Structures are given as C-alpha cells and as structure tokens.
Amino acid sequence: MQRKFNLLLTLFSLIGGAVGFAIGEWLLGDLSGRWPNIVVIGLYFGIMALCVGLFCLVAEMIKPRLNGMSWRQRYVDASWKLLVPATLGILLVAGLALEFVYELNGGGVKQVKDIVMIMDSSGSMKQNDPNNDRYDAAKKLVDEMDGDKRVAVFTFSDQATLVQPFVSLSSQSAKDEVKTAIDGIQATDGGTDIGLALGDAMKHITAEGTPDQNTMVILLSDGVSNINLQTALADYKSKQIKVNTVGLNLVDSAGSNLLKEIATETGGTYSDVAKAGDLKYVFRQIYDKDTLGERTLVTERTGPAADSTYYMILRIVALVVIGAALGLALGLIFDNRYLARSFGIGGVVSGLLAGLILEFGLSGHGSADMLCRLWADLVLAGVITLFAWIIPVKEHFKASGGRVRPGQAGNADGFGGRRKDSSSRGF
DSSP states (O other): OBOOOOHHHHHHHHHHHHHHHHHHHHHHHHHBTTBOHHHHHHHHHHHHHHHHHHHHHHHHHHOOTTTOHHHHHHTHHHHHHHHHIIIIIHHHHHHHHHHHHHHSOOTTOOOEEEEEEEEEOSTTHHHHOTTOHHHHHHHHHHHHSOTTOEEEEEEESSSEEEEEEEEEOSSHHHHHHHHHHHHTOOOOOOOOOHHHHHHHHHHHHHHHOOTTSEEEEEEEESSOOOOOHHHHTHHHHHTTOEEEEEEESOOSHHHHHHHHHHHHHHTOOEEEESOGGGHHHHHHHHHIIIIIOOOOTTSOOOGGGTTOHHHHHHHHHHHHHHHHHHHHHHHHHTTOHHHHHHHHHHHHHHHHHHHHHHHHHOOSOHHHHHHHHHHHHHHHHHHHHGGGTTSOBOOOBOTTSOBOOTTOOOOOBOTTOOBOOTTSOOO
C-alpha cells in the first residue's frame, strides 16, 4: 500500500471538469424549460463524469503512476469499455434520482395560496396606461392561476377600494366572477397613496386570510407616494408576506426607489416596466416565481423554498453523493478497488466542498452563477485525484505477493477480491 500522486492525472481531471462544465452550461441554456429538470440535471452530471473519466484515463495511459505499468500494457482496452457505463451511466442515474428528490416539496415549506393584487388607479394612469392594459394583465393572470389559489383585488388612488374579496379559483365560473369585478373598475382622478393601499390590504389579509397558507402581494404603481415604510410594512414583515412591486413608466427616480425599497424590505422583487402591454408577462413571472418557485441542484432556489434550511442541507448531501459516485466510477474504470476506495473518500470531500460552493455562491445572476458552477465542477473533479496521496493504494501483484515490475504481467485482486491467474483481468 503506497501513497501516490499523479500530477498529470490531476491536471487532466481539471481539464475534463472544465469541458464537462462547458457542455453542462449548454445543456442548462438550451434544454431548460424544454426538457424536464431531472433529465437536464442527470445529463449535466453524467456528461461531466464522462469528461472527467475520459481525461483521467488518458492521463494514466500517458503516465500510469497510480494503477501500474501492467495495467497500461494489458488491461487498458477493458478500461475503455467500462468508461461510458461507469461514468455517464452511473452519474446519469444518480443525478436523475437526486434531482427528483430535490424537487419534492418537503421540509415544512409552505406554498403560496393567497395572492393579493393592488393596482394603481390614480389620474396619472390615464396617460401611462390609457388602454387599461394592467387590468387585462390581471384578468389573464387570474385565468392562468391554479385552482388551489385564492385571489383578492384592490385598486387605489388617494383612497383604496376592495374590488374583489378573497375568493377560491377552484372553478372557471369563480375566475369569471373575478374578471367581471375587474371589468367594473372605474377611472379616478385622485392621487397616489400606497401606504393606505397596503394598510387596507393587510386588514383584509388579517380578516380573511388563513394561518396555514402563505400570502404574497403584487403592487403596481406609476408614481411617488408619501409613506412611512416602517409603519406600513411592519405587519408584512412580521407575517413574512412578500410585496412584489411593479413600476410602470416611472420617470421620477423617487417612485422607483420607493417601490424597490418596499420589495427589498419584504423580500419581494421589483420590476420596471416601460410599456403597459408588457405587464401580463411580468405578472406571470412574479406568480411563477413566488407560487411555484424553481430549484435544481445547480441553480439558485426561488419561491417558498429559497431560504429553506432543509433544501440547503439536501443540496449539499446530494453533491456529496454525486462526488462519492464519481470517485467510485473512476475506480471502476481502472478496475482497482483500492483506487475506488481512495477516490470514493475523495469524492465525499470534493462533493461537500462543491455543495457548499453552490449553496452559498449561487445568486440568480447569470454570469456569477456560471462562475460558481465552474468552481464547483473543478473542485469536484480535482480534489478526488489528490486522495491517492492521502489514502494508500495498490498496483498489480504476482501470485506470490511480489510487486510486478514494469513490463511484467501479474495476478490481481479485482473488486471481488479474487486472486486471478496470469491470463485474468487485473484490478
């Protein structure tokens, strides 16, 4: 048993990780949204493992430092045959299974069931939204909402009006009722009192909401308002209700800054919209993000599970399993149970590090997230190869127990631990 280090193997493994990362980014960009996430993530890890395994195999062929000279002379053909099933096959299945578990709802995360829409109806809206596209966008969103949701609708100027109290959208007739109520909204010439609108909406949420259901708010405005944020948002923050704000055709930075602050204080998002016709897309994006959310093992979590400790731990554990599977796959390629043990332990460590990098590095910003995944993939690929220097490994041995000299074949203990004759496959 010897501790060994193959610098060429480590360098080639890093190159394989980089190549796998590049292909994985293409998969995420081109197939996400068109293919199920579990398939995309399974392919992501499977192809990365294939690239790492391929480059590690080439490195050992060039310089057989870990597995011995007799492996290169006699058994390299079998390693080529094992490459695809041992890497792509195993990591594809592992990625599929782990992503499936990661997407299951658990950990006590509450799904958003109640949605409150608060829309500006002040006099300035006659210019910024002359065709009342905001109301058409609201009706379209109501039509697209899931049947287990409830919705309430407010309008506001210098007064707030409850257009539609909370109603379940379990049937199309209920959705039609809400759309009819929205059609009945009358234009006003009043000012813009966002604080009053938020206050009245909170009263309705407190009176008609249910404790076991999460609530989120969509607030649309086109102007500036005098508001005491600490007072207006106190209940929203204590009840952990997100207020997602939308600024329509805002020319005054004070208005956009106010809406951004409201969103930031409550954990919501701010959207700046120049054309009222685009509101239907913005409303849908907010709805999808807050009620459905999105989470994969290699992208930022959104929605109700965004800050979940359960999913934080689950992602890290999943990457540990991925790392261990990658290490075992490399051991299978070389048919060496000692390398499999060494690389498997290294895979646990590299998976833990990669999981921490992804969990605390992903931010939802495209280029930053891409760089975060690159670091995670390189750590996953590189750290594994260092453990042959930490965990001792064996090469091929004769039946008498002596070490095989370069150019000489010998008996081997494979994964099954059997002693083989001189014509058998080595470990």
